[in-house]
Amino acid sequence: MQRVLMKGNEAIAEGAIRAGCKAFFGYPITPSSEIAEYMARKMPAIGGVFVQAESELAAINMVYGGAATGFRVMTASSGPGISLKQEGISFLAEGELPCLIVDICRGGPGLGGIQPSQADYFQATRGGGHGDYYIIVLAPSSAQEMMDFTMLGFELADKHRSPVMLMAEGTLGNLIEPVVLRNPVTEFVDKPWAITGCKGRQPNIVNTLHMPVEELQARNKYLTQKYEAMRAQEVRYEEFLIEDADLILVAYGIMARIAKKVVLTAREIGIKTGLIRPITLWPYPYGVLNKAAQTCKAMVSVEISTTGQMIEDIRLATEGKVPIHYIGEIGRTPNPEEITQQLLVIAEKEGLR
């Protein structure tokens, strides 16, 4: 199979084009800028649209407009830019407009730094903007998955008429790996709701204002059912050696790969360790973690964040069945050796060595 060497960020952009994305609206920010750069070169050549907007706010509202016309459209940014886009994402969710939003995370809060981070977990998985809503969040762990999940993201967005977010760390955005180029998507779902010019039919309207309380309530009830359907259909995860594991690491994105190596090293030392990797950060694989908590002795959240964010979902999932430990800091991607050292301390505390 033909493989091409690509940066994670480039794989996202190429994947989007292959998924039929016809417009990119963005405002550059490290460490996501290669996505915009790639799109600036490629979009004009395929008859698509590339706009470097005047701000993140403008970009996300262009996404709103583009998505409303039924085209596959996207934007990409990093933490500080995603914060700015949150208002627009709330509107996209209420307007039920499918699109892809890419977050190549860097350290925060504030302008933070440009180094890798996973501390956008809260703003990605908890709706980020105002109102009752969720969006699907995919967390790739290789350059190949940057491409594959981008394509999947567009598919899920159309399927559920919802914005989808792809979230990855700066390290992954800049990681160069071989990528198998996927075949371009040729079949698309019908979008009878799209605003395409209403000659000969009733006008379609995309609106997010629902003043009569009954209308708002009915609307939110409908959206809630939609989120239930997403929870039932879209949970994705990976398990690695968890059956006999006393200690289970939970990690996503690039950290899941690093944790895999930790699992193997820990097993060589004699600590039965396993890994659960959430692939969808929302909907979260609560059931899988809950089940694993019945047989393991402790869990460890491994994140590129100082406070720990996903750890809250692990606590929710495991309902106090096992102690939850934390390994993490912001600003750089820890090496397997460092995590193994910290894991040994935890194993000792738990009486596992």
Place this chain on the structure above:
Amino acid sequence: MAEEKQVLFAGFGGQGVISMGQFLTHLAMHTGKEVSCALSYGAEMRGGTANCLVTISDEEISSPLTENPMTAVIMNRPSLDRFEDKVKPRGTLVLNSSMVDRLPRRNDVEVLQMPVNMIADQLGTPRVANMVLLGAFVEKQQLLDIDQALEFLEVVFKGKKESVITKNKEAFLIGVEYARKHWK
């Protein structure tokens, strides 16, 4: 788990450190290996520090990162100061002796030296210094078959001027020769 060979390339921006990593990554991919190249990214600039870590394996690569690579290719003195202690015991330090003015303190690693800039200057093209070292390195580590590597260099350099390709190939082969002669 298959063995994962990890090589760190370190130097200052402009020395072609990242290019070396990318060439090796290309070569590894074209010979059917799994490979991953982690770039240090930041507010990098010419003259600043640069490094990248290449991981090569026969199977899916678990971690593309490590604190302790088996091998470090060191292009300047500050990089030796920073990474000397990181290399695994019984690992290898490859030094550009044109730019590294001290010997490593450690005696539990193999040390390979090469006056990379001097050789490249003799070639009349200082810019291919990194290719000289890469050639020597690939030969010494038996990472790839040399003929195959040369073929793939053509692929990597596709679209460049013929003279550029020739010069780089020449530099690569001089490196190979150097390794055969001095790094036995």
